[in-house]
Structures are given as structure tokens and as C-alpha cells.
Amino acid sequence: MGIKVYHKDIDYCKDKRRNIPDSEKIMHLREVSFRCPICSRSIYGKNKKDKIYEIAHIFPHSPTEHEKEILDGVELLGEDSESYENKIALCETCHHKYDTDKTIEEYNNLVSIKKKLSVIQKTDDELASINIDNDIVKVLEVVAKLSDEEFDKLEKYKSLKIDNKIEDKYSLLKRKIKHYVSEYYLFIEEQLRNLDEKEKKFKIIANQINTAYLSCCTEDKDDVFNNIVNWLNSKDVTLNYDACVIVVSFFVQNCEVFDEVA
Ligand SMILES: [Zn+2]
Incomplete structure (x- = not known):
């Protein structure tokens, strides 16, 4: 599937706005973890007054002449302007700001x-549908056997630049890691306890991964995180990639790196 690009003659903007059913609104909220993905403010709460989210069109439903001009050639998401892919939950303030004097950067x-x-x-969704526990155990077993030379390789690995880097929001990575850690923390801890005699080794490994992660500047954290995951994943062909993401998340979080930066 190729990337769809906007030009003024394309049939992308629908005449009618589609009503969004409640179930789909929940999907939008879940997607952003109930926080505005631009300013990180909570956009949903128990009280009615906390429900300050709005579902924004990423590409405008009715673009102005100015918008048609500046957005010429941009990538489009989804079938048309009313599709789920072209919408995102934002807080009122960011939505208003986004819809006013739009720039191509925004x-x-x-x-x-x-x-x-x-x-x-x-x-x-994939994690929810498979049993990843065994994969995590496998990753931990491989980690326990890593030698010092392997960690020397990590040093080189982590400075690799990932091509085609998507301009990123650090907070999204942070949220992803927190999510994985909260989901699997107890399970991994239990596995580590079962591997008693290796416990000390794990602490050393956690420190090494944490140091590799910390020793880079903030803008590169996303790359470094992915590089560490790729490095671990390359240690054994049978390792599950998502399990590696979870284990690296655990090591990074376990060293309280995020408490330091928060
Ligand atoms: Zn916001």
C-alpha cells in the first residue's frame, strides 16, 4: 500500500461529517492513553468537567483555500477525511490551536x-491476543547468559542512527515503556526471583543497559531504546521482538531513569 498524498483535486474530503459512535470515541481515548498527545494533559476523568477531549480531524474536513495550498503534497491517513485514521483525541485547547492558522509543521x-x-x-492488541510470558522468560534466559563482549557491542549499536527517523515525541516513548512495565513488572520480578543465583548478574545487566540508555542525549532516546531492543533481539533468532521491548522497558524503568527525568 502506497502513501496517499493530498492535492486539491483528490476525492478525500467528504461532504458530510460522520457521527462518531461512543465505542469509537473510547477507542480514540484509549489510543492516546486518556491524555492529550500534544500537551500531555489528562483529557478524561471521573467528573463531567474533566471530560475535555475533542475528536480532531488531522486533515481538515473542510480545508480553507489557504489550507489547501499549504497542505499540497502532504501524506494523508485513512480512506477519507472521516475515517478513524484521520482523527485523533486532543484537549480543547490544542484542538482549537491546531485548527487555527494551521502550519505544515503542525x-x-x-x-x-x-x-x-x-x-x-x-x-x-497483538500482545493481548498471544501468550507472551514464555517469550519473556526466554529473553531473560538469553540476557542472563550475555558476556561482557556482547555489551561492548551494545556500545557500538546504540550510536547507530535509525534511517528515516520520524519526528518523535519523547513522551510517547515514555508512555509506552511505562505501559509495558506496569503490565509485566510483577511477572518479570517473579522470573528474576526464580533465577536466584543469577540475580546479581541481572542487576549488573540492568545497570549496563541503563547506562547505555542514560549516556545519550534526550533527543536520541527513542533511537537508543530501539537500538538496545534490536541488539538484544539479535542475540538469538528465536526471540520474540515484543518480549525484547518489554524486557528492555523493564530494565530501563527499573533503574528509575524516568523518575530522574520527570
Ligand atoms: Zn492538549
Whole structure:
């Protein structure tokens, strides 16, 4: 499937706005973890007054002449302007700001956020449908056997630049890691306890991964995180990639790196 691109003659904007059913609104809220993906403010709560989310069109439903001009050639998401892929939950303030005097940078930024969130959502859905516990155990066993030379390789690995880097929001990575850790923390801890005699080794490994992660500047954290996952994943062909993401998340979080930056 190729990338769909906007030009003024394309049949993308629908005449009618589609009513969004409640079930779909929940999907939008879940996708952003109930926070505005631009400013990170909570957009949903127990009280009525906390329900301040709005479902925004990423590409405008009725673009102005100015918008048609500046958005010429941009990537489009979904079948048409009314599809789920072209919508995202935002707080009122960010939605209003986004819809006023739109710039191509703002548009591309929101497209990149939406794409990233879709990947996270897809991984979540896949994880929910398979039993990943055994895969995590396998990853931990491989980690326990890693030698010092392997960690020397990690040093080189982590400085690799990932091509075609999507302009990223650090907070999304942070949220993804927190999510995985909260889901699997107890399970991994239990596995580590079962591997008693290896416990000390794990602490060393956790420290090494944490140091590799911390020793880079903030803008590169997403790349470094992915590189560490790829490095671990390359240690054994049978390792499950998502299980590696979870284990690396655990090591990174377990060293309280995020408490330091928060
Ligand atoms: Zn906001």
C-alpha cells in the first residue's frame, strides 16, 4: 500500500461529517492513553468537567483555500477525511490551536504522532491476543547468559542512527515503556526471583543497559531504546521482538531513569 498524498483535486474530503459512535470515541481515548498527545494533559476523568477531549480531524474536513495550498503534497491517513485514521483525541485547547492558522509543521507532527500511536495500539492488541510470558522468560534466559563482549557491542549499536527517523515525541516513548512495565513488572520480578543465583548478574545487566540508555542525549532516546531492543533481539533468532521491548522497558524503568527525568 502506497502513501496517499493530498492535492486539491483528490476525492478525500467528504461532504458530510460522520457521527462518531461512543465505542469509537473510547477507542480514540484509549489510543492516546486518556491524555492529550500534544500537551500531555489528562483529557478524561471521573467528573463531567474533566471530560475535555475533542475528536480532531488531522486533515481538515473542510480545508480553507489557504489550507489547501499549504497542505499540497502532504501524506494523508485513512480512506477519507472521516475515517478513524484521520482523527485523533486532543484537549480543547490544542484542538482549537491546531485548527487555527494551521502550519505544515503542525500537520506533519500530528500525522507522525498518530502513526506512532497506531503502532503502539497494534502491538498492545497483538500482545493481548498471544501468550507472551514464555517469550519473556526466554529473553531473560538469553540476557542472563550475555558476556561482557556482547555489551561492548551494545556500545557500538546504540550510536547507530535509525534511517528515516520520524519526528518523535519523547513522551510517547515514555508512555509506552511505562505501559509495558506496569503490565509485566510483577511477572518479570517473579522470573528474576526464580533465577536466584543469577540475580546479581541481572542487576549488573540492568545497570549496563541503563547506562547505555542514560549516556545519550534526550533527543536520541527513542533511537537508543530501539537500538538496545534490536541488539538484544539479535542475540538469538528465536526471540520474540515484543518480549525484547518489554524486557528492555523493564530494565530501563527499573533503574528509575524516568523518575530522574520527570
Ligand atoms: Zn492538549
